[in-house]
Amino acid sequence: xSYPAGMRPSVEKVEQRRKDRLNNYEFPRLSTEExxxxxxxxxxxxxxxxxxxxxxxxxxGERVPKVLAAVMESPSRLNLDSVDLRKTxxxxxxxxxxxxxxxxxAALTAHExxxxxxxxxxxxxxxxxTIMAEGGIAVASLPExxxxxxxxxxxxxxxxxxxxxxxxxxxxxxxxxxxxLTNLGACFDRKADGSYFNHMPAGHSxxxxxxxxxxxxxxxxxxxxxxxxxxxxxxxxxxxAVELILxxxxxxxxxxxxxxxxxxxxxxxxxxxxxxxxxxGRLHPNGFPTSNHYGATADGIVMASRANAKLLYIxxxxxxxxxxxxxxxxxxxxxSEAIRAEGAHVVNCDGEPFVNRLETRDALSAAILxxxxxxxxxxxxxxxxxxxxxxxxxxxxxxxKGNFVRRFAGIHQRFKKHGIDPLQEPLLVYPTQHYxxxxxxxxxxxxxxxxxxxxxxxxxxxxxxxxxLGANSLVDIFVFGxxxxxxxxxxxxxxxxxxxxxxxxxAHNEELAALGIVSNLTSPLLLPDYRFEKALTSTNYVNEIxxxxx
Amino acid sequence: MNEKTLKMISIYVMGKRFTVPEDLxxxxxxxxxxxxxxxxxxxxxxxxxxxxxxxxxxxDYHIITGLACQTVIEPEINLVQLPYISSNKPFYAIREINPxxxxxxxxxxxxxxxxxxxxxxKSCPVNIPVMNYISAAxxxxxxxxxxxxIECVMCGLCAARxxxxxxxYNIALFIRRLYGTHKLLKSPQLEKRVKDxxxxxxxxxxxxxxxxxxxxxxxxxxxxxxxxxxxx
Numbered sequence: 001x002s003y004p005a006g007m008r009p010s011v012e013k014v015e016q017r018r019k020d021r022l023n024n025y026e027f028p029r030l031s032t033e034e035x036x037x038x039x040x041x042x043x044x045x046x047x048x049x050x051x052x053x054x055x056x057x058x059x060x061g062e063r064v065p066k067v068l069a070a071v072m073e074s075p076s077r078l079n080l081d082s083v084d085l086r087k088t089x090x091x092x093x094x095x096x097x098x099x100x101x102x103x104x105x106a107a108l109t110a111h112e113x114x115x116x117x118x119x120x121x122x123x124x125x126x127x128x129x130t131i132m133a134e135g136g137i138a139v140a141s142l143p144e145x146x147x148x149x150x151x152x153x154x155x156x157x158x159x160x161x162x163x164x165x166x167x168x169x170x171x172x173x174x175x176x177x178x179x180x181l182t183n184l185g186a187c188f189d190r191k192a193d194g195s196y197f198n199h200m201p202a203g204h205s206x207x208x209x210x211x212x213x214x215x216x217x218x219x220x221x222x223x224x225x226x227x228x229x230x231x232x233x234x235x236x237x238x239x240x241a242v243e244l245i246l247x248x249x250x251x252x253x254x255x256x257x258x259x260x261x262x263x264x265x266x267x268x269x270x271x272x273x274x275x276x277x278x279x280x281g282r283l284h285p286n287g288f289p290t291s292n293h294y295g296a297t298a299d300g301i302v303m304a305s306r307a308n309a310k311l312l313y314i315x316x317x318x319x320x321x322x323x324x325x326x327x328x329x330x331x332x333x334x335x336s337e338a339i340r341a342e343g344a345h346v347v348n349c350d351g352e353p354f355v356n357r358l359e360t361r362d363a364l365s366a367a368i369l370x371x372x373x374x375x376x377x378x379x380x381x382x383x384x385x386x387x388x389x390x391x392x393x394x395x396x397x398x399x400x401k402g403n404f405v406r407r408f409a410g411i412h413q414r415f416k417k418h419g420i421d422p423l424q425e426p427l428l429v430y431p432t433q434h435y436x437x438x439x440x441x442x443x444x445x446x447x448x449x450x451x452x453x454x455x456x457x458x459x460x461x462x463x464x465x466x467x468x469l470g471a472n473s474l475v476d477i478f479v480f481g482x483x484x485x486x487x488x489x490x491x492x493x494x495x496x497x498x499x500x501x502x503x504x505x506x507a508h509n510e511e512l513a514a515l516g517i518v519s520n521l522t523s524p525l526l527l528p529d530y531r532f533e534k535a536l537t538s539t540n541y542v543n544e545i546x547x548x549x550x
Numbered sequence: 551m552n553e554k555t556l557k558m559i560s561i562y563v564m565g566k567r568f569t570v571p572e573d574l575x576x577x578x579x580x581x582x583x584x585x586x587x588x589x590x591x592x593x594x595x596x597x598x599x600x601x602x603x604x605x606x607x608x609x610d611y612h613i614i615t616g617l618a619c620q621t622v623i624e625p626e627i628n629l630v631q632l633p634y635i636s637s638n639k640p641f642y643a644i645r646e647i648n649p650x651x652x653x654x655x656x657x658x659x660x661x662x663x664x665x666x667x668x669x670x671x672k673s674c675p676v677n678i679p680v681m682n683y684i685s686a687a688x689x690x691x692x693x694x695x696x697x698x699x700i701e702c703v704m705c706g707l708c709a710a711r712x713x714x715x716x717x718x719y720n721i722a723l724f725i726r727r728l729y730g731t732h733k734l735l736k737s738p739q740l741e742k743r744v745k746d747x748x749x750x751x752x753x754x755x756x757x758x759x760x761x762x763x764x765x766x767x768x769x770x771x772x773x774x775x776x777x778x779x780x781x782x
């Protein structure tokens with residue numbers, strides 16, 4: 001099967017020119033000035049047209065992607081007249097919303113510290129971006145590495161905008177997180193003497209990523225999900241939160257859920273709420289394809305903002321440079337950064353290198369957009385999408401036969417199903433929306449500015465500044481999952497409040513009406529709508545961007 | 551992609567006919583047909599196991615299983631997605647189990663009911679030799695269970711098809727955790743790093759960095775990068 005005839009000549013050019021790129025050839029790295037210019041001219045974060053200022057609410061004036069503004073500035077999905085807060089369905093010490101790595105870690109930790117915990121989650125336990133994380137978890141574990149170097153790399157990668165105290169907690173607790181996961185039985189790739197296989201993700205200065213083949217997140221999620229079941233922590237599946245409930249002083253006292261099977265709303269009262277709802281990928285910011293899970297619709301941002309939580313850096317979106325551009329069935333899904341770390345070059349339609357394979361995600365994405373746009377050196381597919389080549393056959397040529405399959409069993413298997421053999425042929429890639437760098441501002445315990453409301457993982461902002469480094473998100477969710485879980489278990493509200501209300505939601509709806517803001521949506525969105533012709537439009541998103549680049 | 555230029559084919563969803571473009575995955579074909587999926591869609595990339603689907607192709611008596619997001623439709627395919635698969639999952643404390651004892655069989659006694667029919671392997675959408683790892687589990691070869699089952703996406707199709715009523719994917723997870731907890735050696739290097747951090751070995755240096763200006767941080771980063779060279 002292989003690639004269609006129209007794309008074959010370009011594949012052949014890559015093959016012909018591959019030998020020039022062996023023998024340790026590397027494209028020169030960008031200088032600090034060159035990188036700044038590349039980002040300014042070609043990274044979507046720097047294009048003003050894709051962003052707007054919020055017109056209402058606690059974050060009025062904040063720059064956000066247009067698609068996020070559209071859901072934030074929609075009336076609530078919740079029919080306020082149909083909810084009776086006097087009839088509580090459930091009371092708990094700690095309510096965790098979301099069950100990816102951050103949510104389950106917070107739940108396990110709060111439980112371990114003696115709190116009664118309930119998890120409410122939109123889909124199944126574990127359905128999240130965590131499960132899709134291929135690359136690994138960043139931990140300064142090698143003797144020559146240190147949390148100090150990890151700190152420097154994270155700050156530089158984040159364009160110096162990270163919150164220093166939060167980064168300190170991240171890098172200091174990373175090693176104990178690796179130990180914790182290992183003790184729970186996660187089978188990290190190990191050597192015979194018990195030491196870990198490490199590899200170097202882009203933007204890091206040492207081999208710092210620890211993986212389980214290319215299925216790291218899957219393995220961690222399986223283990224943690226199993227532990228949640230062993231501890232018999234209550235999990236309400238297919239019951240996403242739709243609004244938070246507040247007390248008289250604006251403190252968070254619970255949430256209203258929507259049972260997706262029955263349509264019934266559930267009122268949960270809680271002494272503390274930990275939100276671990278993930279990012280906004282499925283809103284398709286700037287029209288990009290996304291590597292995100294089906295449920296990544298920014299629900300947490302929408303609900304928290306209505307409850308007066310302050311956002312930080314929410315306009316900064318990470319595009320992963322190596323999203324799959326062909327076959328169409330896999331469009332937008334991710335190819336691990338580790339493929340580049342293992343030696344695969346990034347080359348254009350003529351098989352020529354145009355960027356160093358180890359540039360940070362933002363710079364590499366910008367370089368690919370420039371190659372496909374302005375320089376017209378992209379590869380055009382049958383469906384009109386564009387891409388450049390990730391030269392995967394180099395990995396076995398350089399590292400020895402069997403290297404690719406050993407490291408990337410999952411990727412190999414998925415491409416073979418569509419007739420493409422990454423051992424023999426390069427893979428077509430194009431940037432894909434990958435991560436929401438900002439979110440609700442947090443402190444070192446994961447606390448937001450709203451009392452008793454915590455944020456963990458992608459929904460939180462400040463850990464990664466303007467740009468997250470590869471392998472830093474897995475460590476983020478576990479470090480701050482542990483921190484928020486512990487702090488919430490020790491500090492949740494024990495006293496009853498005089499009145500619990502959804503007045504802030506009513507006020508939000510009224511403010512929109514007063515400002516004359518009209519929307520054909522209600523939010524949080526919960527799930528994207530891909531029905532009918534929208535099932536196919538994912539290819540058009542790319543076209544629009546290529547046009548805009550010209 | 552323009553709908554007019556697409557070649558359209560018929561598929562059957564729970565027996566009802568829909569006309570969709572060829573070459574779509576089952577998931578996209580369902581969406582093109584107008585289904586908004588709640589149960590039966592997850593990562594859309596073949597790793598989460600949410601979209602287990604059972605189907606028959608026209609004129610073929612075989613029952614075929616697959617993941618909707620990874621399987622391309624055939625003309626006249628007749629399919630249904632499985633919203634949920636119940637499974638057996640006992641409680642256990644992983645650290646307290648002796649991996650070299652009969653505890654494995656005590657926790658999952660149904661292991662011994664395996665009759666070697668291989669229906670599990672045939673049903674696996676990620677081509678795991680399920681029956682082989684069940685055999686390895688019965689033999690007590692934990693390492694082989696880990697190696698054979700590490701790519702499991704927990705879709706539950708093996709449990710749905712097993713005539714001996716095993717939940718193979720839960721058994722594999724249990725054994726992988728047992729192996730990881732008890733059989734993999736500790737890393738002294740990691741233990742030392744954790745201890746050093748607890749004792750505050752890096753505290754002063756990081757405190758200083760928190761007050762260091764961006765230009766200096768950038769220089770320090772450049773130095774680190776220069777030292778690492780091209781090898782990764």
